[in-house]
Amino acid sequence: MITPCFSCSQTDASVVVSLYCPSVRAAELETHVDDTLLTVHINPYFLRLNLPGRIVEDENSSADYNPSTGYLTITLTKEVKGEDFKDLDLLAKLLAPPPSKDRLSEPRIEVLSSEVVQDSDDELMEKTQASSLEQQEFLEAAENDWRLPQTVPDTLPPLETSAKRPYGFLNMHSGYFTHVEHTENEVNELGKDAETCPLDERRRKRLRHEDEKWDEEYYMADYAEDEYIQELIAWKHPHASIGDQPLGYSEDEQLMMLRLPRKEYLATETQTYGLYLTLLSLLFSYAYESRTTQRDPTPESAWTICSLTPAFSALDPPPYLPSCSPSEEERSATRFSAPELASTFTASYRRALAFPLYRSWALVEACRSDVSSFLLAGKRTVTRCLLELKHILDHHDVYYVYSKIWVDDFCTWVQAYASDEVMKDLGRCVESLRMEKDMIGWDLKDLEEVVRGATQREPDSDDESVE
The missing domain is CATH 2.60.40.790 (Immunoglobulin-like)
Structure with missing residues (x-):
């Protein structure tokens, strides 16, 4: 059909x-x-x-x-x-299956047998007398209401029945990188181990690769000569000023929405929290690509997006802190933890300062501002951003795979399951977030100080008048 x-x-x-x-x-x-x-x-x-x-x-x-x-x-x-x-107007939401009516919020306990055995007093005495000395001591302790020490056993790790490790949206995908060594996938940082690499190893490889690609001289050069970068920063993204007015999708966008997956996503609260954080990294990569090309994609646009997104290049999505759920105090004020947001943007900032053509702290801060604007505009604007990102990836003969394992599901999830209220709350949190250069792990302040010092000394030698 x-x-x-x-x-x-x-x-x-x-x-x-x-x-x-x-x-x-x-x-x-x-x-x-x-x-x-x-x-x-x-x-x-x-x-x-x-x-x-x-x-x-x-x-x-x-x-x-x-x-x-x-x-x-x-x-x-x-x-x-x-x-x-x-x-x-959100076609993917209309096409999504209705939520299951029989979904249970708590597990049910099945009683296999309700037979009750009642012993007489004589039988109980015989059983008590026949018990061991250890049991006698336990009974005496219970009779005297002693407090016996109790400890909760450590949770066992999940049983792994396969060497393969799932990845992608809600870890629903596998098999896309089985023959990755035979493709020209330049952004894949896991190599042929992409299918079997556990999450903690993916993260270590990602951080190590970012440190290897970090170039101090490149950063200093862009800091010293930033005329064109300042033009990119001054550019206004058209989606950043849409606001809450109705947004009409083009015919091409509607066709893309018709081809999206039609699934019911049974995400837990923790998984949903992680999806919103991952959405930040996708929107940041889109914002960087859009700002540096002024929404006129180039043949390098797909590479740029994939290189800046940890969930693509290293299959390593957020959260990056041990706990991805905010504390009770934070939950009362906002749904999102400030340290968690900072760790998410830190990963994106590191990649934006180590891989693409333009490497500037001011530029990545402008991209974060764009992300905030997209979220504050609501799910329709976020959907349009994701569709544009998907269009770029779909037209690349290698990087289309990341659209299959991440972006397609995100486009459906944002329309059918994400909340406008949560997105706007997240946008406000991103807008008020303070990112410090020390978070990146590289000596950005020292490098900028060196450039400023060299700039101040240059006129003493070059511009000295000759008498």
């Missing part, structure tokens, strides 16, 4: 779904409405939408097919007149 191109709109009393179904027989149309679920089948097209509110089929509902244009227009009545159906 083919998923047709479609769009949704609404009036005060109805929802209108427009489908592009050229060269079909209108007599074969089948529609079914069940609460919020709309199913449309007209050979060879099939569409199932999970709408934000309840709909019904009544005398005001209709279906009209225009053979000259190929558009099928279906009008359905809202069960509650005047209800606002939100996110009708």
